[in-house]
Amino acid sequence: MVRMIICVCRGLNTSKVSDAIAAGARSPRAVHSHYQTTINCGKCCETVCGMIREQAGPNVSEGQDMLAAAE
Numbered sequence: 001m002v003r004m005i006i007c008v009c010r011g012l013n014t015s016k017v018s019d020a021i022a023a024g025a026r027s028p029r030a031v032h033s034h035y036q037t038t039i040n041c042g043k044c045c046e047t048v049c050g051m052i053r054e055q056a057g058p059n060v061s062e063g064q065d066m067l068a069a070a071e
């Protein structure tokens, strides 16, 4: 698998996001929490949600995280 940076703000690449999802993260906030970080600009949320849908199915709390990122 090619590792690409998903979250520029926190340095999370595809491998790290995938590992967090495998460990049970089901939202961008949960992925960040897995690495003791928080959402900053929120630009990674859409991509993270897409990865969650691919790996874990459609139960993603996208709306809440996107709102939280904008606050």
Ligand code: FES
Pocket (backbone or CB within 6 Å): 006, 007, 008, 009, 010, 038, 039, 040, 041, 042, 043, 044, 045
């Ligand atoms: S790119 Fe992930 S919080 Fe900014």
